[in-house]
Amino acid sequence: MSDGILRCAKLTLALELGPSAGQHTALLRTVERCNDACNWIAEVAFRERCANKIRLQKIVYLEARERFELPGQMATRPIPKVVEADKCDRTVQPHFRAHGAVPYDQRNISWKAPDRVGLLTLNGREAVPYLFGEYQNARRDRTRGQADLVLRRNVFSLYATADAPEPPQGRYTEYLGIDLGIVDLATDSDGIISTGEAGRRLCRVSAHRRRNLSREGTKACRRKLRRISGRQRRFQADTNHRNSKHVVAVARRTKRGLAREDLQGIRERGTVRRRQRARHANWGFSRLRSPIGYKVRQLGVPAVLVDPRNTSRTCPDRACIDQVNRPTRDRFECVSCGLAGPADAIAARNIAFRARAAVMQPKVSDAGSVPEAPETSHLL
Numbered sequence: 001m002s003d004g005i006l007r008c009a010k011l012t013l014a015l016e017l018g019p020s021a022g023q024h025t026a027l028l029r030t031v032e033r034c035n036d037a038c039n040w041i042a043e044v045a046f047r048e049r050c051a052n053k054i055r056l057q058k059i060v061y062l063e064a065r066e067r068f069e070l071p072g073q074m075a076t077r078p079i080p081k082v083v084e085a086d087k088c089d090r091t092v093q094p095h096f097r098a099h100g101a102v103p104y105d106q107r108n109i110s111w112k113a114p115d116r117v118g119l120l121t122l123n124g125r126e127a128v129p130y131l132f133g134e135y136q137n138a139r140r141d142r143t144r145g146q147a148d149l150v151l152r153r154n155v156f157s158l159y160a161t162a163d164a165p166e167p168p169q170g171r172y173t174e175y176l177g178i179d180l181g182i183v184d185l186a187t188d189s190d191g192i193i194s195t196g197e198a199g200r201r202l203c204r205v206s207a208h209r210r211r212n213l214s215r216e217g218t219k220a221c222r223r224k225l226r227r228i229s230g231r232q233r234r235f236q237a238d239t240n241h242r243n244s245k246h247v248v249a250v251a252r253r254t255k256r257g258l259a260r261e262d263l264q265g266i267r268e269r270g271t272v273r274r275r276q277r278a279r280h281a282n283w284g285f286s287r288l289r290s291p292i293g294y295k296v297r298q299l300g301v302p303a304v305l306v307d308p309r310n311t312s313r314t315c316p317d318r319a320c321i322d323q324v325n326r327p328t329r330d331r332f333e334c335v336s337c338g339l340a341g342p343a344d345a346i347a348a349r350n351i352a353f354r355a356r357a358a359v360m361q362p363k364v365s366d367a368g369s370v371p372e373a374p375e376t377s378h379l380l
Ligand SMILES: [Zn+2]
Pocket: 315, 316, 317, 318, 319, 320, 334, 335, 336, 337, 338, 339
């Protein structure tokens, strides 16, 4: 990202499918067959050392169609999936679960009927009813025709990609600053802390258990490991969802924009004590972003990213930057004016301040004209 802006944000709509018994079987067979195909293609790709989509398609397309009796529009779909998986680690051949997600695109999905979705299966096209609420219905016309067919606990869902609504226009001069801290999950410039204590405890406990389980390495241990990490992931996703919802709602209610640090490369920044490293890498940093990202769009709150340097070492009153201002990781004490407080809350104030300064400062190119609102929707 050149300037940290993602103009075309996407959101994912989860639609639960309600197939008939026959359709369920057809979908199941299709999913299994596609994953078989993925595994075979992965084997070929690995053997031929080919990670190029177009070259790989030339090698495998005809044989994949024949071997797995896939309709033409489906035989190409596993190829990008294999290439993507291959990119993660070229030294191992990726393996696909029998019921792994199957990608659909415009060629094998259709959204024409209001309450059914046309899906291509091994038995041809099936019009599968789906359940939707108000939320999904309002966004249905923004789906782009791409979706993943997901099977979880014997229930089929479609995770459809939709365009997020356009960011709001308008001028904002006041911002609510958010600091994604190490000690507290997020602190805003009003000093309100969304603490993640319960989550952190869960992280600590499960990190410990995971370590023990992976040392043992038996099959039962691996199964247990998967369950634990699933539980932790869902807990984190849920906590982040609620926190970001709260933060965006506060900004909206108080008619402010939302300011946050530009966290590209955050892990390289500064020193993190060993004890905190796992927490730092796991929690918050990567995950709080995306829910905020689309919630600001949904609720029409402008958002801006600011330079993260020294936000927790700068005194918001005197603008003096000094390492000494931060005697401990959690504490801020200004050496020149004596202002003191939790480091995260001070950082959040600086973030809000920086966002405001950036907006108030006219661009050099159009000096004299009215300052524009900052680019919105940076928060993805
Ligand atoms: Zn000061």
